[in-house]
Amino acid sequence: MTTTDLAVRPLYEGADWDFDRLHTVFAAIEEVGLKDLGLDIYPNQIEVITSEQMLDAYSSIGMPLLYRHWSFGKHFARDEVLYRKGLRGLAYEIVINSNPCISYIMEENTMTMQALVIAHAAFGHNHFFKNNYLFKQWTDADGILDYLSFAKEYVSRCEERYGLTAVERVLDAAHALMNHGVHRYPRRRALDLRLEEKRQKERREHEERMFNDLWRTVPAKADTFSPFSDRDRRRALLGLPEENILYFLEKRAPRLQSWQRELLRIVRHLSQYFYPQRQTKVMNEGCATYCHYRILGLMHERGLITDGAWLEVLHSHTNVIFQPEFDDPRYGGINPYALGFAMMQDIERIATAPTAEDREWFPDFAGHGDAMAVLRDAWANFRDESFVLQYLSPALIRKLKLFHVQDNAREPTMVVEAIHNERGYREIRKSLARQYDIAWAEADLQIVDVDLSGDRKLVLEHRAMNQVVLDEDDARAVLQHLADLWGYEVVLEEIDSASGARLKKHTVGPRTIIGQATVGA
Known part of the structure; x- marks a missing residue:
């Protein structure tokens, strides 16, 4: 039928x-x-x-x-x-x-x-x-359900053998570092999560061999030659700098036991799974909202749903894409559903009924005729940052009443940097796109060195944009989890990305050494 x-x-x-x-x-x-x-x-x-x-x-x-x-x-x-x-x-x-x-x-x-x-x-x-493309690069849709089942069973077995407290201590620390547990660049081959359980034993045996070779040294005296005294060689040996902190701890933390490393790996895989979703909130929700609006709209036109049902759809849909004004108590930033849906509809308009302005700004698809082909191409090949930078039109900027305000904490007043003119449209589009750039919005933390010949201190750097340093309490709380996993002192230096000057330094020692032997280990 x-x-x-x-x-x-x-x-x-x-x-x-x-x-x-x-x-x-x-x-x-x-x-x-x-x-x-x-x-x-x-x-x-x-x-x-x-x-x-x-x-x-x-x-x-x-x-x-x-x-x-x-x-x-x-x-x-x-x-x-x-x-x-x-x-x-x-x-x-x-x-x-x-x-x-x-x-x-x-x-x-x-x-x-x-x-x-x-x-x-x-x-x-x-x-x-x-x-x-991000989901194709970073997620394994075929294997995620099997991996979740394995992860749930593995954590449960660890709880039975080592106790709830020991397992939660590792998971607490791993969750605190979760956003810094992703590889940000495409890997050479796709990860098949269905093989993770089968490879677990083989991976542990190999890593234990590598671990023993690397960490069997003891701190040397000051006048004793150490093979690790050369910083460049040491960094090459450890694969530094490394921005995936959970990955480094899983592979290199000297005191973690094999089951604790596997827990870090589980959390790391989950973080990687959500990595594309953090970069495509506007596009993903915009795509889904546009699809439900178009599908149910066509069904209403063909008599498949009643007028009353269509009004209920419109009521719910309007609530989803509602965008409070900046002075509304409900305002919490730009609603990704509202911006995403508005941009999808605007692309449809440009593809089917463009103005002279649209043809000037979007010569590649203005008047294309097949709006769905244009949308499917955009959904496949962009993330939020590049999508806004490529497709936000002057007409939509005017409709949404967008403008750019420069708010510099070191200046007494705010300055309107861009309005609705030729130069302003490009600046507004660029500034809005930057808000969806993870590299801009999240702290750039990297492990840069380990003192192998001394006290095994772990050294990290934060490349601060515009001299904006981390919140002191949050930084120390996360560093405490990192120090507990590492088992030795951790130092974080905040460096001005432009000048290279050191802005701030945090030093945290381990409160509880997570890798210590536990009952039943």
Whole structure:
């Protein structure tokens, strides 16, 4: 049965849903999404869960199959209290970048909301996950579910053997360093997560051999020749500088036991899994929001959903893309749904009905005619920073009333740097794009040296942009976790990226040496 056969009457009426109706609506959405929008997706798996299960998924960073950790329980308790008091709503769905793509939808949703969620997650997000180049480079959709199962089982076995406290101590430290546990450049070959469990024993044996050769030396006297006294040779031996701190600790920390190294590896893989999502929030949500709007809009035009259902879609959709003004108490920055959806619609307009200004700014696709082809190309080949830099148009800048304000803490007043003119459009686009650049927004920390012939002190550098140093309390808290994992003193020097001058120095010693022998080890 096709949507043409069903067009004489709506697929459903009212708010109630059942699995037969859900299956019928899914089939109709699939036909519109694949045929009309040309989406390319992983096979879908739809899971219906309760609000409590949705809260539980919230607490474990959106991964219902993840291992246990006390912080997840804390988040669950907080979110549940806020939800029960009516102070916070819940997401209508959670979607996992896997093959098959798993979408979790709440049983409390109305039939229309289930349709919106399926179009948004099971088709919009699904297409983006499968086709965007960052996800192709950094994630293994085929193996992530098996790896999550392995990780959960491995953490559970460690808890049974070494105790909850010992395991949580490692996970606490690893979570604190999670954002600094990613490789930022493409690796030579894709990582197959399905082989991780099989390779675990082989990897541990090899690394133990390398570890013994590297760390069997003891601190030498001042007048004794040391093979590690040459800084360049020492850095080459240790692979420094290294920005992936968890990777370095997993491979080089002198006191960690093999099971503790494996826990760091698990957290590191999870951090790498989320790395593309941190760089594509605007594009990913914009793609999914545009897809659900287009799919359900076409279904309404063809009589597959009622006017009442379409009004419910518009009500929810408007709430999702709502952008408070800068002086609104609800303002919290630019809503990625709002900006993403606005840019997708603007690209469609430029491709189908361009102005003379559009043809000047976007000669490659203005008047192209096939808006979906242009959008699919953008979804596949850009991340937020480059997407804004390439596609934000003067017309949309005017519509969103964007302008650039220079706020220098060393100056008494703020300065409006760019407005709605030729030069201003380019400056606004450049400044907005920079906000989505991880390299600009996150601290640039690198391990630069280890004192192998002395006290094994670990030395890091922070290349500070515009002389902006790290918050003292946060820096010391994270460095404490790092020192605990390393087992020796850790020094962080903050260096001005422009002049090379040292701005600040932090020194932290281990509070608890995590690698010490534990009961049952």
